[in-house]
Amino acid sequence: MPCDLEMGLDNNEDGNGSPETKKIGGVEEEDGDESVGLSRKMSEASICAAEDDEDEEGRKIELGPQCTLKEQLEKDKDDESLRRWKEQLLGSVDIAAVGETLEPEVKILSLAIRTPGRPDIVLQVPESGNPKGLWFTLKEGSRYSLIFTFQVSNNIVAGLKYANTVWKTGVKVDSSKEMLGTFSPQEEPYTHEMPEDTTPSGIFARGSYSARTKFVDDDDKCYLEINYTFDIRKDWQSS
Known part of the structure; x- marks a missing residue:
């Protein structure tokens, strides 16, 4: 698609490239919310990094280990607010069908x-x-x-x-x-x-x-x- 066909006049980014809230599967998440742990924490690199997503020393940015949905749900299961947030994000996902799959x-x-x-x-x-x-x-x-x-x-x-x-x-x-x-x-x-x-x-x-x-x-x-x-x-x- 002709991404921003203004040919470089405007790339639809704000002043600092990092919005205050992030949309996660239809759920708005405020900066600093600990519930980001569900999906391996969206890093600032995901919003405003250079094309190769490298840090200042040129090393590849390391994200946390990826988990299956079943493992995600088992984490912090005693935290009621976090459990509700996960349920809201996952909606009607059939965990029995996809819960053991690692790669999206x-x-x-x-x-x-x-x-x-x-x-x-x-x-x-x-x-x-x-x-x-x-x-x-x-x-x-x-x-x-x-x-x-x-x-x-x-x-x-x-x-x-x-x-x-x-x-x-x-x-x-x-x-x-x-x-x-x-x-x-x-x-x-x-x-x-x-x-x-x-x-x-x-x-x-x-x-x-x-x-x-x-x-x-x-x-x-x-x-x-x-x-x-x-x-x-x-x-x-x-x-």
Whole structure:
């Protein structure tokens, strides 16, 4: 997807890159809340680290050991408030079915571009992850938002992020990340809509672009990488 097609003018981050509250599977968690222990503590690195998630000395940041959902529920079981928080996060998860699985799995089902007054552009994700030919076309100066639909299974996925890089004639013109959150496994897909943005306009903004989109978690595990091309034109492509 054309992550922030303003070509670097605005990457949708606040002043310090670290929000005061974090969205965890639909549950807002205040900074300093000890309940973050359920999902191996979302580190500041998951929100504002450099692309390789390395610390100042260049070493890989170490997250705590990952646990199965069954082990997560056994922890601090005598703490009533923490138990209720875990139940709220996990919802109707069938622990018998996924409780012994260590690695989470995230499947990106579809991506869509929503523009006011027009039908959504729904982009099916090919199995190879690389659409052939031109994937989509946008009109210059048009408002849009990106919508992701994905499914989480097996275990909690911590710090799921969307990262996108865009090139024009071989020159990188935009690179940005968006923290989606931490999600528990469930049968129903999750939907995340990005803040509305505007495509660039003008003669120099028009033309063909290449891009790479990735969905990764706090362990830097990549669930999908898409390499594709798109166009920005003076008007919408006729159907």
